[in-house]
Amino acid sequence: MTERVLLQPAFVLHARPFKDTSLLVDFLTRDYGRLSAIVRGARSQQSRYRGHLRSFVPILISWSGKSELVSLNQLEPNGSPILLEGNSLLAGMYLNELIVRLLHQHDAHPDIFDDYYKGISALHQNEEIEPTLRRFEKNLLVALGFGFSWAHAADTSNPIATSQWYAFEPDLGFCENLQKFNQRTVFSGAHLLAIAQNNYDNHDVLRTAKQIMRIAMQVRLGNKVIKSRELFI
Amino acid sequence: MFSPLINELIQALRCLPGIGLKTAQRMAFQILERQRPQGLALAKSLQSAIENVGHCKACRTFCESELCTLCSNPARHSHQLCIVESPTDVIAIEQTATFRGYYFVLMGRLSPIDGIGPQQIGIHQLNERLDNGQFTEVIIATNPTVEGEATAHYLANIIREKSISCTRLAHGIPMGGELEYLDGSTLSRAFTARTALT
Ligand SMILES: [Zn+2]
Numbered sequence: 001m002t003e004r005v006l007l008q009p010a011f012v013l014h015a016r017p018f019k020d021t022s023l024l025v026d027f028l029t030r031d032y033g034r035l036s037a038i039v040r041g042a043r044s045q046q047s048r049y050r051g052h053l054r055s056f057v058p059i060l061i062s063w064s065g066k067s068e069l070v071s072l073n074q075l076e077p078n079g080s081p082i083l084l085e086g087n088s089l090l091a092g093m094y095l096n097e098l099i100v101r102l103l104h105q106h107d108a109h110p111d112i113f114d115d116y117y118k119g120i121s122a123l124h125q126n127e128e129i130e131p132t133l134r135r136f137e138k139n140l141l142v143a144l145g146f147g148f149s150w151a152h153a154a155d156t157s158n159p160i161a162t163s164q165w166y167a168f169e170p171d172l173g174f175c176e177n178l179q180k181f182n183q184r185t186v187f188s189g190a191h192l193l194a195i196a197q198n199n200y201d202n203h204d205v206l207r208t209a210k211q212i213m214r215i216a217m218q219v220r221l222g223n224k225v226i227k228s229r230e231l232f233i
Numbered sequence: 234m235f236s237p238l239i240n241e242l243i244q245a246l247r248c249l250p251g252i253g254l255k256t257a258q259r260m261a262f263q264i265l266e267r268q269r270p271q272g273l274a275l276a277k278s279l280q281s282a283i284e285n286v287g288h289c290k291a292c293r294t295f296c297e298s299e300l301c302t303l304c305s306n307p308a309r310h311s312h313q314l315c316i317v318e319s320p321t322d323v324i325a326i327e328q329t330a331t332f333r334g335y336y337f338v339l340m341g342r343l344s345p346i347d348g349i350g351p352q353q354i355g356i357h358q359l360n361e362r363l364d365n366g367q368f369t370e371v372i373i374a375t376n377p378t379v380e381g382e383a384t385a386h387y388l389a390n391i392i393r394e395k396s397i398s399c400t401r402l403a404h405g406i407p408m409g410g411e412l413e414y415l416d417g418s419t420l421s422r423a424f425t426a427r428t429a430l431t
Contacts (some may be wrong), residue, residue, distance in 0.1 A: 038295075051415070051418050054418055081416075081421060083418060089383050224347070226430070230345070230351055231345065
């Protein structure tokens with residue numbers, strides 16, 4: 001059974017050469033999740049797709065097929081391209097890599113699509129990179145079903161208190177009982193509450209958020225490595 | 234369906250880019266029917282290239298000697314270094330005869346999703362090359378793809394720290410191109426990088 005999908009909002013996450021003139025492209029689509037497609041002739045001089053098949057360019061795509069690998073029938077621009085440069089570009093590549101590594105193919109997540117669009121738009125408007133990445137990671141965990149509460153302790157259900165310290169258990173959340181959840185690192189309640197509000201004005205909060213996200217992401221990534229991190233010098 | 238040796242040959246030919254099963258079959262029969270000496274020469278030159286061709290110690294391009302002919306040419310401008318993604322880029326630039334310095338070939342570009350990071354593009358070798366003080370100008374000529382641009386940005390950060398002047402090839406509207414048919418990315422980039430008319 002083949003399926004035809006018309007004019008679906010999408011972004012290119014990654015493209016690699018395939019045979020002589022084609023590309024094997026990983027798309028993030030709004031309603032069909034991550035999708036791999038062969039785009040025939042995309043690398044030839046005359047290709048009408050040249051320049052559109054580029055990360056961070058909002059596009060509409062149509063395809064047919066229902067297998068792991070569909071074939072692209074149509075592509076058109078959908079709004080102005082988001083031209084990321086410098087560190088924003090590296091940050092955008094980090095988001096792409098996170099999605100490729102964490103989102104299963106054909107797992108529909110309109111929420112992740114919208115967040116991604118917001119995230120790269122924020123990077124484009126030169127909003128601060130780190131808060132943008134942390135916001136995206138936080139929403140990504142929730143969307144993938146790995147979310148946890150930033151407002152209540154997981155072991156006692158007590159509200160997180162500013163003066164308290166908490167251990168972090170990726171499968172549960174933040175825990176008050178530091179003896180039971182014997183952790184090398186503990187996190188300040190005040191920081192957790194700030195992160196809950198996406199308030200990253202304080203540098204220490206930002207550092208805490210980065211530490212927590214690293215731990216939380218690594219649990220979901222298993223033995224996969226996020227290579228883009230090597231690019232941030 | 235074919236005898237084991239023929240099957241093996243067909244499978245082996247399929248490792249070449251763009252060669253599918255049908256083409257591989259055609260190639261195998263062509264060689265066996267009509268081009269046995271040429272086939273033997275191909276096998277020999279494949280073997281000897283694979284055994285003897287390595288990377289130039291200075292620029293990383295393919296060559297069988299320690300230094301490639303370009304790197305061992307003392308008549309080149311010794312203070313300029315051009316960084317490119319692949320050996321074919323060197324050939325393309327050489328054909329324009331506009332650049333007379335030396336090259337460094339990354340043999341790829343930063344592409345984290347493919348597992349290609351700084352180490353894989355020879356960053357240590359590039360650092361050593363830049364640290365010997367020979368170069369006063371580095372020209373980054375990576376492709377204007379997302380990965381090529383990320384690579385350029387990453388390299389520029391490293392080069393600037395060494396107080397070496399660093400430039401990048403301009404990109405924009407291709408010669409003979411028409412605005413109407415350009416994609417949005419190219420056109421916006423051309424706008425941002427517009428130059429004054431003198
Ligand atoms: Zn060389």
